Amino acid sequence: MINFNGELLFKENVKLTTNNRGFKYGDGIFETIKVVNNKIIFWEDHxxxxxxxxxxxxxxxxxKFTLEFLEKEILKTTAVLENVTTNRVRLNVxxxxGGLYTPETNQIDYLxxxxxxxxxxxxxYHVDVFKDFYNYSGLLSTIKTNNRMxxxxxxxxxxxxxxxxxxxLNERKGVVEVTNGNIFVIKDSVIKTPALTEGCIKGIVRKKVIDIITKHKDFTLEETAISPFEIQKADEVFITNAIMGIQPVTKYKKKNFTVNFSKKLAANLKVLEIAGN
Known part of the structure; x- marks a missing residue:
């Protein structure tokens, strides 16, 4: 079932026209949200x-787009799925x-x-660098728009x-993120993640992990520019997003990484999910 502007519909009954601006121009944004046992994880942040x-x-x-209204609409949608305790929800706006590049209205639909x-x-978990095209730095790149080419x-x-x-990578050949999440690099007692000015998504779990690390007495957190060469010299690398939480990276090119701190961090994040913080 799909929730289209508050109405629950079977997928085949959802009518999006050929003038849909999300389809024609990528004129839309979305949130990917985890719902566990009818509880929306980190909902206020989303x-x-x-x-x-x-x-x-x-x-x-x-x-009507209040915190409470959208929470109710999300849970109304997940309630249709029987015997599912953990849901992946996509809220698209x-x-x-109407219009060409200039829209006829700034009013919205949601799905x-x-x-x-x-x-x-x-x-x-094996990763490498994608070099064919760049993710250009700037504030627009920090938003989860429909343009995911x-x-x-x-x-x-x-x-x-x-x-x-x-x-x-961005146009300066600095590390930005991975295809579906943010990236963190650990070397000795320093943990680095690309700054928002590098063009990375302003991730919800990224923010939570930064808060955890900032309070850790043995590590220093830096939001900064990172070169691919630094990844090859790292002790640990992990990625984050709203669904998987923390995924340790075990291999980059020919370099193998440990996963000890990444796993401890994942356990701390799970505590926050349960507490709802």
Whole structure:
């Protein structure tokens, strides 16, 4: 079932026209959200990121789009899935039909779809750099827009080369993120992650992990520019997103990594998920 503007519909009954702006121009944004036992994980963070993204893209935020309203709509959608304890939810917001590059209106439609979240952290996880195209730095790249062509091409490259993921670079050839999440690099007592100014998504779990590391007495967190060469010299590397939480990377090119701190961090994150912080 799909929730389209508050109405639950079978997929075949959802009517998106050829003038849909998300389809024609990528004029839309989305949140990928985990729901466990009818509880939306880190919901406030997702909600406020969505509101900030809509404002940045000059979308008209409906008066009814409150934290409580959207929470109810999400749970209404996941309730249809029977015998599913962990849900993957995509909340898509796009400008209403009409116009060319200039829209006829800034009013929006929304669509919520849910499915079982079957992701399990992998014991062996191999990544490499995708060099064909760049993820350009700047604030627009920090928003989860519908335009995911770079991520799609990098994912195809990963599949063709027996990789689990690819690292995306910006126009300065600095590390930005991976195809489906943020990246962290550990060397000695310093943990680095690309700064938002490098063009990475303003990830919800990224923020939570930064908060955990900042309070850790044995490590220093740096949001900064990272070169691919630094990854090859790292002790550990891990990636984060809302569904998998933390996925340790075990291999980059010919370099193998340990996963000790990454696993401890994953346990700390799980505590936050349960507590709802």
């Amino acid at each position: 909600y406020f990121r969505l509101m900030a993204s809509m404002r940045m893209l000059r979308m008209k935020i409906p008066m 796009f400008r209403k039909d 919520i779809e849910a499915s079982a979240a079957n992701y399990k952290v992998k014991e062996n 770079l991520n799609t091409l990098a994912s195809i490259f990963a599949d063709e080369n027996d990789l689990d993921n690819c690292i995306l």
